[in-house]
Amino acid sequence: MKRNRVLFVDFDYFYAQVEEVLNPSLRGKPVAVCVFSGRTEDSGAVATSNYEARRLGIKAGIPIVKAKKISNEVVLLPMRKELYKTISDRIMEYLSTVGTIEVASIDEAYVDIGEKDVEESLSMAREIKRKIFEKEKLKVSVGVATNKVFAKVACEMGKPDGLVVLDEKQEEDLRTNVKVGDIPGIGPVLEEKLKGIGVIKLSDVLEHEASLRRAVGQAKAEYLISLANGTYNDPVTPRHRKHQGRYVTLKRNTRDPEEIKPFLYRAIDETFAKAQGSLPMEIHVVAIMEDIDIVSRSRTFRHPINKEEAYKVCYDLLLTILKEDKRKVRRVGATLGKLKRVDGSLDQFFDFKID
Missing domain, CATH: 3.40.1170.60 (MutS, DNA mismatch repair protein, domain I)
Known part of the structure; x- marks a missing residue:
């Protein structure tokens, strides 16, 4: 079909x-x-x-x-x-000839291959693996499904050098039995929160919708619910990088926000400098913890904000991270997203406020 x-x-x-x-x-x-x-x-x-x-x-x-x-x-x-990026760019360029491509990271991509049955999908995936190995001598794993999340789960099932194409029955089985910890975007901390409300498998979310929203927030809850009930349909969207980020290593691992603050502000300063006059409508604070796990929190705005506002927002996000996670921080960073070019003369007169 x-x-x-x-x-x-x-x-x-x-x-x-x-x-x-x-x-x-x-x-x-x-x-x-x-x-x-x-x-x-x-x-x-x-x-x-x-x-x-x-x-x-x-x-x-x-x-x-x-x-x-x-x-x-x-x-x-x-x-x-830079070497890895050059090779990645060549592979992404090839994948863009196969279908609509969404670059997820330097070594991951989603490709919308249109309407295909299982056999056609399998044939196309095999050809992709063959071509990449022929061009770059690199082995890749490929997963195919009817949505991005299950395609990534399928890929994980086959690694390394794997190829997994899910049919309708296998996708239904995933919706019923896959563990929430195996779902992209659900890290160890969130997985423990979900276990605390009785959500172990993806299908469990449909029995705990109210407590799910309280535990993980509206956006993450809707994400899990849509996966469980089969309505998830986030499209493959070509991405043009519209963000800047910088990370700084602390002198020692610590939980003291005052000790972390100057390093966070340095990251903000350098990130705004890299943005070359563009202002963000989205900010992420990223903490690399003592065990190298990554924790991030973000805020979005209806208007671009300037650097002084960013200091306050980022410090508040850092405090949220420290409140919710008891580990020490090793590195801290800030990423500016949804950058908008703002004329310098106007910026002298308008101080963009946070909504």
């Missing part, structure tokens, strides 16, 4: 796989690509690792010091972001 289908492509352990392609002697060895923070020689965290390293317990997010303790054979490489 032909239905509109979405294909999700994940470039398996992308950074580490690129390094293996460029240096084949790394194949078969545990490899981790790292972000070095600069505090000390070994300060920083693993950004991604190959499957040999993962089998040892060296996974994304763990400190470099811990990776070294786990294995003295692991090859630790510095991140080469």
Whole structure:
């Protein structure tokens, strides 16, 4: 049966796989690509690792010091972001010839492939995997379903180097049995909140709608409910990056907001400078916690806001993070979204207020 289908492509352990392609002697060895923070020689965290390293317990997010303790054979490489971006751009350019593409990150993309049956979808996905390997010598995993979320879940089911196309019965089974923790956008903290109200599987949300809204808010509740009842239909939307962000490493891990504040303000200053006169209608504060988990909170506005207003909003969002999460903060950042160009002369006369 032909239905509109979405294909999700994940470039398996992308950074580490690129390094293996460029240096084949790394194949078969545990490899981790790292972000070095600069505090000390070994300060920083693993950004991604190959499957040999993962089998040892060296996974994304763990400190470099811990990776070294786990294995003295692991090859630790510095991140080469511009190189990875160049390769990513080439793959995304190819995917854009297949269908409407929404770039989710440097190594993930959704592609709307139109009305296809399962066999046609399978054939198309196989061709995509073949072409990417032919062009870049990189293996990717592909998931196909009738919506973006289930396509991503399908992709996770098949990794690494996998290919999973969900038929109608399998999607129905997902709506009934998939654990909420396996749903994109539901992190460990939110998963624990959901468990607290009796929501373990996706289908459980339909029995706890009122408590769900109280626990996770209206937007997240509607997201889960629409997935559970089969009405979720967020389209694949071409994205043009309209945001700027900056992250700063603290001198030490802490929960003291006054100690974090100057680092947050520095991130805001540098982010506004990168925006080159554009002002945001959306702000995110991102905290990288002591265990490298990421927590963020955001606000949106009806009008662009200036930097002075951003200081206040971001500090309030930081306080919210610290109130809801008891871990210490390692890095802090600010991201400006929905940037609008505002004429400098007008900005002298109008101070945009927060709604």
